[in-house]
Amino acid sequence: MAGASAQPAWAQALAAVGLLVASRAATRLALWLYAAFLRPAKPLRRRYGAWAVVTGATDGIGRALAFELAAAGLGLVLVGRSPDKLAAVSKEVSARFPGAEVRTFVIDFAADGLAASVAALAESIRGLDVGVLVNNAGHGYPYARYFHEVDEELRRNLIRLNVEAVTRMTHAVLPGMVERKRGAVVNIGSGAASIMPSTPLYTVYAATKAYADQFSRSLYVEYKNKGIDVQCQVPMYVATKMASIRQASLFAPSPETYARAAVRYIGYEPRCAPYWPHALLWFLFSVVPEPLVDGYVLGMSLGIRKMGRAKEARKKAV
Numbered sequence: 001m002a003g004a005s006a007q008p009a010w011a012q013a014l015a016a017v018g019l020l021v022a023s024r025a026a027t028r029l030a031l032w033l034y035a036a037f038l039r040p041a042k043p044l045r046r047r048y049g050a051w052a053v054v055t056g057a058t059d060g061i062g063r064a065l066a067f068e069l070a071a072a073g074l075g076l077v078l079v080g081r082s083p084d085k086l087a088a089v090s091k092e093v094s095a096r097f098p099g100a101e102v103r104t105f106v107i108d109f110a111a112d113g114l115a116a117s118v119a120a121l122a123e124s125i126r127g128l129d130v131g132v133l134v135n136n137a138g139h140g141y142p143y144a145r146y147f148h149e150v151d152e153e154l155r156r157n158l159i160r161l162n163v164e165a166v167t168r169m170t171h172a173v174l175p176g177m178v179e180r181k182r183g184a185v186v187n188i189g190s191g192a193a194s195i196m197p198s199t200p201l202y203t204v205y206a207a208t209k210a211y212a213d214q215f216s217r218s219l220y221v222e223y224k225n226k227g228i229d230v231q232c233q234v235p236m237y238v239a240t241k242m243a244s245i246r247q248a249s250l251f252a253p254s255p256e257t258y259a260r261a262a263v264r265y266i267g268y269e270p271r272c273a274p275y276w277p278h279a280l281l282w283f284l285f286s287v288v289p290e291p292l293v294d295g296y297v298l299g300m301s302l303g304i305r306k307m308g309r310a311k312e313a314r315k316k317a318v
Protein backbone atom coordinates (compact mmCIF):
# COMPACT_ATOMS: atom_id res chain seq x y z
CA MET A 1 0.00 0.00 0.00
CA ALA A 2 2.85 2.32 0.97
CA GLY A 3 4.57 1.42 -2.38
CA ALA A 4 1.44 2.26 -4.44
CA SER A 5 0.92 5.64 -2.78
CA ALA A 6 4.60 6.42 -3.53
CA GLN A 7 3.76 6.35 -7.30
CA PRO A 8 3.09 9.73 -8.87
CA ALA A 9 -0.58 10.43 -9.66
CA TRP A 10 -0.06 10.21 -13.44
CA ALA A 11 1.42 6.69 -13.09
CA GLN A 12 -1.50 5.56 -10.94
CA ALA A 13 -3.96 7.00 -13.49
CA LEU A 14 -2.10 5.23 -16.31
CA ALA A 15 -2.19 1.92 -14.40
CA ALA A 16 -5.95 2.33 -13.81
CA VAL A 17 -6.57 2.99 -17.52
CA GLY A 18 -4.37 -0.02 -18.40
CA LEU A 19 -6.36 -2.20 -16.03
CA LEU A 20 -9.65 -1.01 -17.54
CA VAL A 21 -8.47 -1.67 -21.10
CA ALA A 22 -7.10 -5.12 -20.16
CA SER A 23 -10.28 -6.16 -18.35
CA ARG A 24 -12.43 -4.95 -21.28
CA ALA A 25 -10.31 -6.99 -23.68
CA ALA A 26 -10.46 -10.05 -21.39
CA THR A 27 -14.26 -9.75 -21.09
CA ARG A 28 -14.65 -9.45 -24.86
CA LEU A 29 -12.40 -12.46 -25.41
CA ALA A 30 -14.35 -14.54 -22.88
CA LEU A 31 -17.69 -13.56 -24.46
CA TRP A 32 -16.38 -14.38 -27.95
CA LEU A 33 -15.04 -17.79 -26.81
CA TYR A 34 -18.42 -18.55 -25.28
CA ALA A 35 -20.31 -17.49 -28.43
CA ALA A 36 -17.97 -19.31 -30.81
CA PHE A 37 -17.66 -22.62 -28.99
CA LEU A 38 -20.14 -23.05 -26.14
CA ARG A 39 -23.32 -21.04 -26.71
CA PRO A 40 -26.24 -23.22 -27.80
CA ALA A 41 -28.10 -22.48 -31.02
CA LYS A 42 -31.55 -20.94 -30.63
CA PRO A 43 -34.37 -23.46 -31.00
CA LEU A 44 -35.28 -22.00 -34.37
CA ARG A 45 -38.62 -23.66 -35.00
CA ARG A 46 -39.95 -23.05 -31.48
CA ARG A 47 -38.55 -19.53 -31.20
CA TYR A 48 -39.29 -18.18 -34.70
CA GLY A 49 -41.69 -20.40 -36.67
CA ALA A 50 -42.03 -23.53 -38.74
CA TRP A 51 -40.58 -22.49 -42.12
CA ALA A 52 -37.38 -21.03 -43.48
CA VAL A 53 -37.11 -19.22 -46.81
CA VAL A 54 -33.60 -19.47 -48.27
CA THR A 55 -32.57 -17.61 -51.42
CA GLY A 56 -29.76 -18.97 -53.58
CA ALA A 57 -30.40 -22.40 -52.07
CA THR A 58 -29.06 -24.38 -55.03
CA ASP A 59 -25.34 -24.04 -54.40
CA GLY A 60 -22.63 -23.00 -51.96
CA ILE A 61 -23.55 -21.43 -48.64
CA GLY A 62 -27.32 -21.26 -49.32
CA ARG A 63 -27.54 -24.93 -50.19
CA ALA A 64 -25.55 -25.92 -47.09
CA LEU A 65 -27.69 -23.64 -44.91
CA ALA A 66 -30.84 -25.30 -46.27
CA PHE A 67 -29.62 -28.69 -45.00
CA GLU A 68 -28.72 -27.23 -41.59
CA LEU A 69 -32.14 -25.57 -41.29
CA ALA A 70 -33.88 -28.84 -42.26
CA ALA A 71 -31.79 -30.57 -39.58
CA ALA A 72 -33.10 -27.97 -37.11
CA GLY A 73 -36.63 -29.15 -37.96
CA LEU A 74 -37.71 -26.30 -40.22
CA GLY A 75 -39.75 -26.69 -43.39
CA LEU A 76 -37.98 -25.14 -46.37
CA VAL A 77 -38.93 -22.78 -49.15
CA LEU A 78 -35.93 -23.04 -51.47
CA VAL A 79 -35.58 -20.10 -53.83
CA GLY A 80 -33.32 -20.18 -56.87
CA ARG A 81 -33.08 -19.51 -60.59
CA SER A 82 -32.61 -23.07 -61.83
CA PRO A 83 -35.66 -25.40 -61.65
CA ASP A 84 -33.46 -28.47 -62.12
CA LYS A 85 -31.04 -27.55 -59.34
CA LEU A 86 -33.95 -26.67 -57.04
CA ALA A 87 -35.55 -30.06 -57.71
CA ALA A 88 -32.24 -31.82 -57.03
CA VAL A 89 -31.68 -30.03 -53.70
CA SER A 90 -35.29 -30.61 -52.69
CA LYS A 91 -34.95 -34.34 -53.45
CA GLU A 92 -31.71 -34.57 -51.51
CA VAL A 93 -33.16 -32.78 -48.46
CA SER A 94 -36.20 -35.09 -48.48
CA ALA A 95 -33.95 -38.13 -48.72
CA ARG A 96 -31.72 -37.00 -45.89
CA PHE A 97 -34.56 -35.75 -43.65
CA PRO A 98 -37.61 -37.94 -44.34
CA GLY A 99 -40.77 -36.04 -43.46
CA ALA A 100 -39.17 -32.62 -44.02
CA GLU A 101 -41.51 -30.26 -45.84
CA VAL A 102 -39.82 -28.70 -48.85
CA ARG A 103 -41.20 -26.27 -51.40
CA THR A 104 -39.37 -24.57 -54.23
CA PHE A 105 -39.81 -21.26 -55.99
CA VAL A 106 -38.04 -20.16 -59.15
CA ILE A 107 -36.81 -16.57 -59.38
CA ASP A 108 -33.99 -15.08 -61.36
CA PHE A 109 -33.12 -12.09 -59.19
CA ALA A 110 -31.07 -10.58 -62.02
CA ALA A 111 -33.97 -10.60 -64.48
CA ASP A 112 -36.31 -7.72 -65.26
CA GLY A 113 -39.62 -7.66 -63.39
CA LEU A 114 -38.18 -8.35 -59.96
CA ALA A 115 -41.07 -6.58 -58.19
CA ALA A 116 -43.61 -8.90 -59.82
CA SER A 117 -41.61 -12.08 -59.16
CA VAL A 118 -41.08 -11.26 -55.48
CA ALA A 119 -44.79 -10.38 -55.20
CA ALA A 120 -45.60 -13.84 -56.65
CA LEU A 121 -43.29 -15.46 -54.10
CA ALA A 122 -44.95 -13.47 -51.30
CA GLU A 123 -48.33 -14.72 -52.53
CA SER A 124 -47.11 -18.32 -52.61
CA ILE A 125 -45.99 -18.21 -48.97
CA ARG A 126 -49.01 -16.30 -47.69
CA GLY A 127 -50.33 -18.08 -44.58
CA LEU A 128 -47.08 -20.03 -44.01
CA ASP A 129 -45.51 -19.60 -40.58
CA VAL A 130 -42.20 -18.30 -41.97
CA GLY A 131 -39.85 -18.00 -39.01
CA VAL A 132 -36.51 -17.54 -40.77
CA LEU A 133 -35.59 -15.67 -43.94
CA VAL A 134 -32.06 -16.10 -45.28
CA ASN A 135 -31.13 -13.57 -47.96
CA ASN A 136 -28.17 -15.47 -49.33
CA ALA A 137 -28.32 -15.25 -53.14
CA GLY A 138 -25.59 -12.90 -54.22
CA HIS A 139 -23.57 -11.79 -57.19
CA GLY A 140 -19.81 -11.30 -57.31
CA TYR A 141 -17.20 -10.27 -59.86
CA PRO A 142 -15.95 -12.94 -62.28
CA TYR A 143 -12.52 -11.58 -61.31
CA ALA A 144 -11.04 -8.36 -59.90
CA ARG A 145 -11.20 -5.24 -62.07
CA TYR A 146 -11.02 -1.47 -61.88
CA PHE A 147 -14.34 0.33 -61.47
CA HIS A 148 -14.11 1.82 -64.98
CA GLU A 149 -13.89 -1.75 -66.32
CA VAL A 150 -17.14 -2.87 -64.62
CA ASP A 151 -19.68 -3.00 -67.42
CA GLU A 152 -23.35 -2.09 -67.27
CA GLU A 153 -24.56 -5.70 -66.98
CA LEU A 154 -22.24 -6.58 -64.10
CA ARG A 155 -23.11 -3.36 -62.22
CA ARG A 156 -26.81 -4.04 -62.71
CA ASN A 157 -26.61 -7.66 -61.54
CA LEU A 158 -24.59 -6.76 -58.47
CA ILE A 159 -27.12 -4.14 -57.44
CA ARG A 160 -30.16 -6.28 -58.29
CA LEU A 161 -29.03 -9.33 -56.34
CA ASN A 162 -27.12 -7.79 -53.47
CA VAL A 163 -29.33 -4.76 -52.84
CA GLU A 164 -32.69 -4.89 -54.58
CA ALA A 165 -33.49 -8.57 -54.01
CA VAL A 166 -32.48 -8.38 -50.34
CA THR A 167 -34.69 -5.32 -49.82
CA ARG A 168 -37.68 -6.76 -51.69
CA MET A 169 -37.47 -10.21 -50.06
CA THR A 170 -37.26 -8.68 -46.59
CA HIS A 171 -40.15 -6.35 -47.37
CA ALA A 172 -42.20 -9.32 -48.56
CA VAL A 173 -41.57 -11.56 -45.56
CA LEU A 174 -41.43 -9.09 -42.64
CA PRO A 175 -45.15 -8.19 -42.44
CA GLY A 176 -46.02 -11.82 -41.57
CA MET A 177 -43.31 -11.86 -38.92
CA VAL A 178 -44.60 -8.60 -37.45
CA GLU A 179 -48.10 -10.07 -37.29
CA ARG A 180 -46.85 -13.23 -35.57
CA LYS A 181 -44.48 -11.17 -33.37
CA ARG A 182 -41.52 -13.44 -34.12
CA GLY A 183 -38.95 -14.10 -36.81
CA ALA A 184 -35.30 -14.01 -37.78
CA VAL A 185 -33.86 -12.38 -40.88
CA VAL A 186 -30.32 -13.34 -41.86
CA ASN A 187 -28.64 -11.28 -44.56
CA ILE A 188 -25.42 -12.71 -45.91
CA GLY A 189 -23.09 -9.75 -46.17
CA SER A 190 -19.37 -10.01 -46.62
CA GLY A 191 -16.09 -9.42 -44.88
CA ALA A 192 -15.25 -7.41 -48.02
CA ALA A 193 -17.48 -4.65 -46.64
CA SER A 194 -17.74 -5.23 -42.90
CA ILE A 195 -14.26 -6.46 -42.00
CA MET A 196 -11.83 -5.07 -44.60
CA PRO A 197 -11.21 -1.31 -44.58
CA SER A 198 -11.39 -1.42 -48.40
CA THR A 199 -11.75 -4.00 -51.17
CA PRO A 200 -10.10 -2.41 -54.19
CA LEU A 201 -11.01 -3.82 -57.61
CA TYR A 202 -14.18 -5.32 -56.12
CA THR A 203 -15.64 -1.92 -55.31
CA VAL A 204 -19.26 -2.37 -56.41
CA TYR A 205 -19.48 -5.78 -54.73
CA ALA A 206 -18.11 -4.40 -51.45
CA ALA A 207 -20.39 -1.35 -51.63
CA THR A 208 -23.50 -3.50 -52.17
CA LYS A 209 -22.50 -5.67 -49.21
CA ALA A 210 -22.06 -2.52 -47.09
CA TYR A 211 -25.74 -1.93 -47.87
CA ALA A 212 -26.61 -5.36 -46.42
CA ASP A 213 -24.61 -4.49 -43.31
CA GLN A 214 -26.25 -1.15 -42.57
CA PHE A 215 -29.69 -2.34 -43.74
CA SER A 216 -29.47 -5.19 -41.21
CA ARG A 217 -27.99 -3.09 -38.41
CA SER A 218 -30.79 -0.54 -38.56
CA LEU A 219 -33.54 -3.14 -39.00
CA TYR A 220 -32.14 -4.96 -35.97
CA VAL A 221 -32.86 -1.92 -33.82
CA GLU A 222 -36.17 -1.19 -35.58
CA TYR A 223 -37.66 -4.67 -35.05
CA LYS A 224 -35.93 -5.97 -31.92
CA ASN A 225 -38.85 -5.13 -29.66
CA LYS A 226 -41.29 -6.67 -32.15
CA GLY A 227 -39.73 -10.11 -31.55
CA ILE A 228 -37.75 -10.11 -34.82
CA ASP A 229 -33.98 -10.63 -34.86
CA VAL A 230 -32.24 -9.18 -37.90
CA GLN A 231 -28.64 -10.12 -38.49
CA CYS A 232 -25.90 -9.59 -41.05
CA GLN A 233 -23.46 -12.47 -41.23
CA VAL A 234 -20.12 -11.49 -42.73
CA PRO A 235 -18.13 -14.42 -44.08
CA MET A 236 -14.58 -14.02 -45.32
CA TYR A 237 -13.65 -16.66 -47.95
CA VAL A 238 -15.77 -19.82 -48.20
CA ALA A 239 -14.84 -22.51 -50.74
CA THR A 240 -17.64 -22.04 -53.29
CA LYS A 241 -18.09 -21.39 -56.96
CA MET A 242 -18.45 -17.65 -56.36
CA ALA A 243 -15.11 -17.47 -54.56
CA SER A 244 -13.54 -19.77 -57.21
CA ILE A 245 -12.03 -21.83 -54.38
CA ARG A 246 -12.23 -25.59 -54.89
CA GLN A 247 -10.23 -26.83 -51.91
CA ALA A 248 -11.51 -25.98 -48.42
CA SER A 249 -8.96 -24.88 -45.83
CA LEU A 250 -8.94 -23.46 -42.31
CA PHE A 251 -9.55 -19.89 -43.48
CA ALA A 252 -11.75 -20.82 -46.46
CA PRO A 253 -14.02 -23.55 -45.09
CA SER A 254 -16.40 -25.73 -47.05
CA PRO A 255 -19.94 -24.32 -47.26
CA GLU A 256 -21.06 -27.16 -44.95
CA THR A 257 -18.56 -26.19 -42.25
CA TYR A 258 -19.50 -22.53 -42.63
CA ALA A 259 -23.24 -23.31 -42.47
CA ARG A 260 -22.90 -25.32 -39.26
CA ALA A 261 -21.36 -22.29 -37.58
CA ALA A 262 -23.81 -19.88 -39.25
CA VAL A 263 -26.94 -21.59 -37.94
CA ARG A 264 -25.59 -21.49 -34.38
CA TYR A 265 -25.41 -17.69 -34.60
CA ILE A 266 -28.95 -17.02 -35.90
CA GLY A 267 -30.81 -14.66 -33.58
CA TYR A 268 -27.80 -13.40 -31.64
CA GLU A 269 -25.44 -10.52 -32.60
CA PRO A 270 -26.71 -8.13 -35.31
CA ARG A 271 -23.35 -8.30 -37.13
CA CYS A 272 -21.18 -11.40 -36.82
CA ALA A 273 -18.57 -13.66 -38.38
CA PRO A 274 -19.93 -17.04 -37.22
CA TYR A 275 -16.99 -19.16 -38.36
CA TRP A 276 -14.26 -18.65 -35.75
CA PRO A 277 -11.17 -18.40 -38.04
CA HIS A 278 -13.00 -15.60 -39.89
CA ALA A 279 -13.58 -13.84 -36.55
CA LEU A 280 -9.87 -14.22 -35.83
CA LEU A 281 -9.05 -12.58 -39.18
CA TRP A 282 -11.50 -9.80 -38.30
CA PHE A 283 -9.56 -9.14 -35.12
CA LEU A 284 -6.19 -9.23 -36.90
CA PHE A 285 -7.32 -6.84 -39.64
CA SER A 286 -8.68 -4.47 -36.97
CA VAL A 287 -5.25 -4.09 -35.33
CA VAL A 288 -3.10 -3.73 -38.48
CA PRO A 289 -2.83 -0.11 -39.72
CA GLU A 290 -5.32 0.46 -42.56
CA PRO A 291 -2.79 1.62 -45.18
CA LEU A 292 -0.93 -1.69 -44.76
CA VAL A 293 -4.13 -3.70 -45.24
CA ASP A 294 -5.12 -1.50 -48.22
CA GLY A 295 -1.76 -2.11 -49.89
CA TYR A 296 -1.87 -5.86 -49.24
CA VAL A 297 -5.42 -6.23 -50.62
CA LEU A 298 -4.66 -4.05 -53.67
CA GLY A 299 -1.65 -6.24 -54.48
CA MET A 300 -3.76 -9.39 -54.14
CA SER A 301 -6.58 -7.96 -56.30
CA LEU A 302 -4.14 -6.86 -59.00
CA GLY A 303 -2.74 -10.40 -59.11
CA ILE A 304 -6.26 -11.85 -59.48
CA ARG A 305 -7.05 -9.29 -62.21
CA LYS A 306 -3.93 -10.28 -64.13
CA MET A 307 -4.78 -13.99 -63.97
CA GLY A 308 -8.44 -13.34 -64.84
CA ARG A 309 -7.53 -11.27 -67.89
CA ALA A 310 -5.03 -13.87 -69.07
CA LYS A 311 -7.64 -16.62 -68.73
CA GLU A 312 -10.20 -14.53 -70.61
CA ALA A 313 -7.69 -13.85 -73.39
CA ARG A 314 -6.92 -17.59 -73.69
CA LYS A 315 -10.66 -18.35 -73.94
CA LYS A 316 -11.11 -15.72 -76.67
CA ALA A 317 -8.15 -17.13 -78.60
CA VAL A 318 -9.68 -20.63 -79.00
Ligand SMILES: NC(=O)c1ccc[n+]([C@@H]2O[C@H](COP(=O)([O-])OP(=O)(O)OC[C@H]3O[C@@H](n4cnc5c(N)ncnc54)[C@H](OP(=O)(O)O)[C@@H]3O)[C@@H](O)[C@H]2O)c1
Nearest residue numbers: 056058059060061081108109110137138237238240242243
Ligand atom coordinates in the same frame (compact mmCIF):
# COMPACT_ATOMS: atom_id res chain seq x y z
N1 LIG B 1 -17.93 -17.67 -50.98
C1 LIG B 1 -17.37 -16.64 -50.36
O1 LIG B 1 -16.14 -16.58 -50.20
C2 LIG B 1 -18.24 -15.54 -49.83
C3 LIG B 1 -17.63 -14.59 -48.99
C4 LIG B 1 -18.40 -13.57 -48.48
C5 LIG B 1 -19.74 -13.49 -48.78
N2 LIG B 1 -20.31 -14.42 -49.60
C6 LIG B 1 -21.74 -14.29 -49.91
O2 LIG B 1 -22.39 -15.51 -49.65
C7 LIG B 1 -23.54 -15.62 -50.47
C8 LIG B 1 -23.55 -16.99 -51.14
O3 LIG B 1 -22.42 -17.08 -51.99
P1 LIG B 1 -21.74 -18.46 -52.37
O4 LIG B 1 -20.30 -18.27 -52.20
O5 LIG B 1 -22.43 -19.59 -51.70
O6 LIG B 1 -22.02 -18.46 -53.95
P2 LIG B 1 -22.43 -19.64 -54.96
O7 LIG B 1 -21.86 -20.92 -54.53
O8 LIG B 1 -22.10 -19.10 -56.29
O9 LIG B 1 -24.03 -19.72 -54.77
C9 LIG B 1 -24.82 -18.63 -55.07
C10 LIG B 1 -26.27 -19.01 -55.01
O10 LIG B 1 -27.04 -17.88 -55.47
C11 LIG B 1 -27.78 -18.29 -56.63
N3 LIG B 1 -27.93 -17.23 -57.61
C12 LIG B 1 -26.94 -16.64 -58.31
N4 LIG B 1 -27.46 -15.75 -59.16
C13 LIG B 1 -28.80 -15.81 -59.00
C14 LIG B 1 -29.88 -15.14 -59.61
N5 LIG B 1 -29.69 -14.26 -60.59
N6 LIG B 1 -31.14 -15.41 -59.21
C15 LIG B 1 -31.35 -16.33 -58.23
N7 LIG B 1 -30.36 -17.00 -57.62
C16 LIG B 1 -29.11 -16.74 -58.00
C17 LIG B 1 -26.99 -19.44 -57.22
O11 LIG B 1 -27.79 -20.16 -58.12
P3 LIG B 1 -27.15 -21.23 -59.17
O12 LIG B 1 -26.97 -22.50 -58.38
O13 LIG B 1 -28.20 -21.34 -60.21
O14 LIG B 1 -25.85 -20.67 -59.66
C18 LIG B 1 -26.59 -20.17 -55.95
O15 LIG B 1 -27.68 -20.90 -55.45
C19 LIG B 1 -23.47 -14.46 -51.45
O16 LIG B 1 -24.35 -13.44 -51.03
C20 LIG B 1 -22.04 -14.01 -51.37
O17 LIG B 1 -21.88 -12.65 -51.68
C21 LIG B 1 -19.59 -15.45 -50.14
